[in-house]
Amino acid sequence: MNKKRMFLVFLGGTLGGLCRFSIDTTLQYFDSFFMISTITVNLVGPFLLGLVYNRFNDTLYASIFITGFLGSFTTFSTLTVHLTMTLEYNALSFYIYLLCAMTFGFVMFLIGIKVQQLVGERHV
Incomplete structure (x- = not known):
């Protein structure tokens, strides 16, 4: 670059x-x-x-x-591009990617909150 x-x-x-x-x-x-x-x-x-x-x-x-x-x-724009490229390749891959991105993104967010709460409790 x-x-x-x-x-x-x-x-x-x-x-x-x-x-x-x-x-x-x-x-x-x-x-x-x-x-x-x-x-x-x-x-x-x-x-x-x-x-x-x-x-x-x-x-x-x-x-x-x-x-x-x-x-x-x-950052949603990037996800949209990746989904579009995936849909052009394979519809099943599109749905799997969409489900994984949204579900696991949400799960990781919840895990991050939980980790922060656990670490935060130890340092208080």
Whole structure:
């Protein structure tokens, strides 16, 4: 990876993070059980990715927008690309990947919480 691409990823990541923060801050008053800001970025991110994916694929624009901006705006965009590539290959693999990504992602999140609670109790 060259320095120019690294800088573009950094710049895009900064802008994506700021946009995510702005949406979280703006929608925090409307958040409920469904966490509107998270759903918003997790739907807007893949939409934006779909708009530019084929056009920016493997260019400097991909570094700034796809990897940088969308990478910090939402990680759901990456999952969407992987699922799309898997679906093009094999429908069964798509469903297995989707189930594993969502189920095991959630399970790992719960395990992380439990580990933090166990470690936290020992250090208190």
